[in-house]
Amino acid sequence: MLHEKLNWRYATKKMDPSRPVAPGQLTRILEAIQLAPTSSGLQPFEVIVVTNPEVKAKLRAAAYDQSQLTDGSHVLVFAAWDNYTAERIDAVVAEIARQRGGASDTVTAYYERLKGMYLPRSAAENHEHAARQAYIAFGIAVTAAAFEGVDATPMEGFDPAQVDEILGLRARGLRSVTLLPLGHRAEAGDWLAGLKKVRKPMDALVTKVA
Amino acid sequence: MLHEKLNWRYATKKMDPSRPVAPGQLTRILEAIQLAPTSSGLQPFEVIVVTNPEVKAKLRAAAYDQSQLTDGSHVLVFAAWDNYTAERIDAVVAEIARQRGGASDTVTAYYERLKGMYLPRSAAENHEHAARQAYIAFGIAVTAAAFEGVDATPMEGFDPAQVDEILGLRARGLRSVTLLPLGHRAEAGDWLAGLKKVRKPMDALVTKVA
Numbered sequence: 001m002l003h004e005k006l007n008w009r010y011a012t013k014k015m016d017p018s019r020p021v022a023p024g025q026l027t028r029i030l031e032a033i034q035l036a037p038t039s040s041g042l043q044p045f046e047v048i049v050v051t052n053p054e055v056k057a058k059l060r061a062a063a064y065d066q067s068q069l070t071d072g073s074h075v076l077v078f079a080a081w082d083n084y085t086a087e088r089i090d091a092v093v094a095e096i097a098r099q100r101g102g103a104s105d106t107v108t109a110y111y112e113r114l115k116g117m118y119l120p121r122s123a124a125e126n127h128e129h130a131a132r133q134a135y136i137a138f139g140i141a142v143t144a145a146a147f148e149g150v151d152a153t154p155m156e157g158f159d160p161a162q163v164d165e166i167l168g169l170r171a172r173g174l175r176s177v178t179l180l181p182l183g184h185r186a187e188a189g190d191w192l193a194g195l196k197k198v199r200k201p202m203d204a205l206v207t208k209v210a
Numbered sequence: 211m212l213h214e215k216l217n218w219r220y221a222t223k224k225m226d227p228s229r230p231v232a233p234g235q236l237t238r239i240l241e242a243i244q245l246a247p248t249s250s251g252l253q254p255f256e257v258i259v260v261t262n263p264e265v266k267a268k269l270r271a272a273a274y275d276q277s278q279l280t281d282g283s284h285v286l287v288f289a290a291w292d293n294y295t296a297e298r299i300d301a302v303v304a305e306i307a308r309q310r311g312g313a314s315d316t317v318t319a320y321y322e323r324l325k326g327m328y329l330p331r332s333a334a335e336n337h338e339h340a341a342r343q344a345y346i347a348f349g350i351a352v353t354a355a356a357f358e359g360v361d362a363t364p365m366e367g368f369d370p371a372q373v374d375e376i377l378g379l380r381a382r383g384l385r386s387v388t389l390l391p392l393g394h395r396a397e398a399g400d401w402l403a404g405l406k407k408v409r410k411p412m413d414a415l416v417t418k419v420a
Contacts, residue, residue, distance in 0.1 A: 001211065002357045003238065006245040006350075028213070030416055034409050035216040037352055037364050043410050050419045099408045106401075128338060132345045132387075136364075139346035140216075140353060142247055147212045154247050154346075167419065177342075191316075198309045199244050200253050206240055209260045209377065 005146040010197060012068060012151040014190035015183035020073030025148040029076075029182070032144030036137035040114055042092055044084070044130035045137065046174055048077040048167055058166045063158035063179060072153075072183030077167060078138050079174035080130040083123040089115050131177045138178050145182060155179040215356035220407060222278060222361040224400035225393035230283030235358040239286075239392070242354030246347035250324055252302055254294070254340035255347065256384055258287040258377055268376045273368035273389065282363075282393030287377060288348050289384035290340040293333040299325050341387045348388050355392060365389040 026049070033047055050056055051074055059077075060069040069075055081088060093111045097103035118126055138154065145152040156178055163169070163176040187193040199205075236259070243257055260266055261284055269287075270279040279285055291298060303321045307313035328336055348364065355362040366388055373379070373386040397403040409415075 002242055002354055003245065006242060009247075011247065030412065032212055032216060034412060034415055035213065035407075036349060037219075037221065039364075039366050041408060043415065046415060046417060048417050048419060052419050055419050095410060096408045100406050132342055135342045135345040136349035136352075139246060139349040142346075143350060143353060144212055154249075156249050196310050197245075198251060198306045200305060202240065202244060205244055205253065205256060207256060207258050209258060209262050209265050 002143070005143065007197065009142065009146040009152065010192060012153050012183070012185045012190065013192045014186045015068045015071035015151065015153075015181065016186035017071040017073075017183075019184035021148075021150050021182045021184075025150050026074060026182070028148055029141055029144045029150065033137045033141050036140045038133040038136060039129070040092075040111070041096075042084075042089070042130075042133065044081040044088070045134035045177075046079050046172075048079060048169075050075040050077065050167075055166065059158070059163060059179065062162035062166060063155065066153070066155065066157065068153045068155075068181040068183065069179070071186070072181035074182040076141065076180040076182065077163065077176055078134045078178045078180070079164075079167075079169050079176045080127060080134045082127050082170070082173050082175050084118040084121075084126045084130070086115055086119060089118070127175060134177050138180065141180055145180075150182050151185045153181050155181065212353070215353065217407065219352065219356040219362065220402060222363050222393070222395045222400065223402045224396040225278045225281035225361065225363075225391065226396035227281040227283075227393075229394040231358075231360050231392045231394075235360050236284060236392070238358055239351055239354045239360065243347045243351050246350045248343040248346060249339070250302075250321070251306075252294075252299070252340075252343065254291040254298070255344035255387075256289050256382075258289060258379075260285040260287060260377075265376065269368070269373060269389065272372035272376060273365065276363070276365065276367065276391075278363045278365075278391040278393065279389070281396070282391035284392040286351065286390040286392065287373065287386055288344045288388045288390070289374075289377075289379050289386045290337060290344045292337050292380070292383050292385050294328040294331075294336040294340070296325055296329060299328070337385060341385075344387050348390065351390055355390075360392050361395045363391050365391065
């Protein structure tokens with residue numbers, strides 16, 4: 001089931017602008033992102049969902065004019081925290097306490113230790129760690145889109161500084177790390193649609209230590 | 211379907227050593243990793259599958275004595291390329307040519323441009339980029355395990371230098387980035403098994419620009 005979906009998907013190069021993603025499909029993709037595992041449950045990123053045509057056009061201009069950004073109905077922007085702060089980590093503990101009816105001493109002590117580890121580190125190191133967590137959710141978003149029959153184009157080819165500026169991310173303590181336009185493939189205009197999916201052979205990917 | 215699996219899984223704290231992962235389950239998890247999308251299809255990582263008890267014990271010692279590393283039947287070690295090199299990128303193009311019966315001029319030119327971009331960058335920057343790709347596959351591996359009814363513990367809490375040493379990764383141009391012990395939960399001994407899964411509310415995770 002999962003493999004069928006992973007084989008169906010590909011980095012769509014041409015989207016059909018006449019076939020938008022339905023609201024229920026978008027919701028389920030966002031819920032999968034919400035469920036993605038992250039280090040210590042921090043979820044150190046946010047997702048900006050862009051449907052505004054002018055903003056999509058600006059994103060396209062900041063991303064080597066890739067047409068999926070305007071032909072797709074939605075663009076998800078994954079934006080990682082620019083740093084770990086006591087306030088951000090305390091908010092995670094508060095959310096745990098809210099949802100579990102209190103935070104145990106073990107949980108509180110765990111996150112205090114985490115602050116002791118993370119807060120002395122550089123913002124750059126902490127952002128990089130946060131970005132890695134966003135990539136876990138990004139991979140799960142691509143998977144979730146496939147389960148919805150929604151095409152997606154995982155995209156790193158853009159100018160993060162420009163995207164941050166377009167969306168006002170820096171002021172919110174966020175930095176864009178990936179884009180994910182969503183839509184439906186326009187196979188006739190997509191050079192990649194008919195090509196075999198290529199992956200490393202298993203023996204080049206995996207080593208066993210038995 | 212996907213959501214049900216993502217809700218079923220959790221970062222298992224206690225594995226039952228009497229219930230190993232079956233070979234077919236392991237194969238399907240590895241196949242999902244193989245199918246994970248990565249930037250330009252480079253798949254810049256390898257996965258070491260450790261079942262050897264002595265090696266698992268050494269990994270445990272390098273990872274704050276976390277018991278899942280020996281109680282689980284398998285440990286997957288995700289190890290990212292330490293750098294991008296012309297040889298590594300050329301091997302990707304060769305594999306595309308092999309599987310598609312030749313590489314088009316477009317494909318060849320694309321990867322030449324990529325070499326122009328990546329090779330002048332520092333090894334640290336390239337490794338970090340490779341690590342992010344490994345995290346995409348890592349998230350999909352966790353998802354795939356859930357589809358198999360296999361428990362897994364996404365794990366960053368270990369000493370990468372020690373793990374690299376234990377597995378001889380540096381000599382192979384690899385650096386460990388995450389561990390993923392696989393097995394089956396021992397619910398009675400797992401403090402986390404009964405607790406509510408906590409995630410940020412959707413309005414704290416998602417902003418819409420419509």
